[in-house]
Amino acid sequence: MERPHDAYEAMSMREIIEQMDAERLSSADPTRRGPRKGDIVEGTITSIDRDGILIDIGTKIEGDVAASELAALLGGENPPKIGESVLAYVLTGENPEGRVLLSLQRGQEERAWRRMEISAREGTILNVPVTEINRGGLVVMAEGIRGFVPVSQIASVRAGGAEESIEERLKPLIGQRIAVKVVEVQPRRGRLVLSERLASAELRAARRSEILATLNEGETRRGKVTSLTDFGAFVDVGGADGLVHLSEMSWQRVGKPSDVVSVGDEVDVVILGIDRERQKISLSMRRAQPEPWTLAAQMHAPGDIVTGTISRLTAFGAFAQLDDGIEGLIHISEMTEERINNPRQAVTEGERRRMRILRIEPERRRLGLSLRGVPPDDQDAPSIGGYVGGNGTTIGELLGNWTMPPLDDESSGSR
Known part of the structure; x- marks a missing residue:
């Protein structure tokens, strides 16, 4: 009786392999479907060397990673490792030997898209580098996928002048990493839209409670x-x-x-x-900052000639703000040598005028001012003794007897 293996003795090695493949396929489960072009399969890396990368994807023979990808994969920032679980894209289905040709790069891209979809659902925050800019916004890389952050969703863009283009304002962001959230992900269209504003708002809200506790x-x-x-x-x-x-x-x-x-x-x-x-x-x-009134007595004295701005007008006079921030009252009787009925006959709001300090009361935040007898900028001011009021009194007499007119809180001259 002929032994089973005697049938192979007169066959070449190639014929033997083809015969064995035929027997294997005929005895296989007819419902079994092997990997086909375009499939995404999961597997484990079993071998990495200069000749290639092998991945166990559950078929009888491990799949081969395309040779054209080896240099980029092995020289990248995160090269594949033996034992690592990966996704791979099927470039060609099983050949007669049962071997499948795979793309690990496209598998990595598929894994990245799946992570973007998960990130969109869960609202997680990603930290991504800015690689390019254009007038519409920022181009970023999110786990190897190009994503876009529209200008309206950028939180870190600096303020610029009217002549400065949006590209000039965005340029400093190139090379920086920003926090973003996924707002739209469409793998089939290769569309990934992100928002820095949403991420910034969420991070600030998370930090706000912590900051409040320290204040x-x-x-x-x-x-x-x-x-x-x-x-x-x-x-x-x-x-x-x-x-x-x-x-x-x-x-x-x-x-x-x-x-x-x-x-x-x-x-x-x-x-x-x-x-x-x-x-x-x-x-x-x-x-x-120091309150101006706390320094007023050190900086000013009755008789000083100062410059101020008419800040507001009232029926009884005008308030003037000095350059150091304190505000005083010019009573209507101290505006001109002649009698007037309305402060607008002597001054206008916003006008810069030289004026003389009559009385200063820091503790009450009151300052009495006068325009009478104060020369323009190009003339020397008369001495205190030379100033004569409308009733013939000198400034010394005036300062000795003068009191602030009775005013309510609004017209007290305090600030």
Whole structure:
């Protein structure tokens, strides 16, 4: 009786292999479907050498990684390792020997897209490098995938002048890493859109509670102006924004926040209040500076000629703000040598004038001023003794007897 293997003795090696493959395929499960071109398969790297990379994908013979990818894979930042679980893209299905040709690079790309989809669902924050800019925004690399951050979703773009293009403002971001969240992911279209604003807002919210716990009312902090509104400025004090109300921006009267600060300015602020439940912080810029009235007696004395700006007019006179920030009253009787019925007959709001200090009361925050007898800038002021009021009295007599007219709080001249 002929032995089973005797049938192979007269066959060439190639014929033997083909015969064995045929027998293997005929005895295999007819429902079995091998890897086909375009499939994404999971596997484990079993061998890495100069000849190639082998991956066990569950077939009888390990799959081969395309030779064209070896240099990039082995010379990259994160080269593959034996025992590592990977995804691979099937370039060609099983050949007669049962071997499959794989692309590990396209498999890595597929894994990255899957991670982007998970990140979009879970709302995780990614840290990605900026590789390019254009007028529409930033191009970033997220796990090997090119992603786009539109200008409207960029939080770290600096303020620029009217002549400066958006590209010039974005250029400093090239090479930097930014925190982003995935807002749209479409693998088939190769579309990945991200937002730095959403990530920044979430990170700030997470840090805000921690920052609030470290702040104490009354302490002075260094901060950066982040935005301006009609009613004040918001200042970042280490990860949490607080509001400096318009009335707390300066000891001087402020018309609008932009008269005092610009976005990006670093300023000292005093913490006025902390509402931890509502996570709100009230700040003051002016209280971080010496109050002008505390230095007024050292800087000014009755009889001094000073320069100030007419800040507002009233029925009984005009208020003038000196260059050091204190505000005083020019009574209507001290505006001109002649009698007038309306301050507008002598001065206008915003006008710069030289004036004489009649009386200064720092403890009451009152300053009496006079325009009478004060020469223009190009003339020398008369001596104190040479100043004669409308009733024939000298300034010395006037200062000895003069008292501030009775005023209510609004017209007290205090600031």
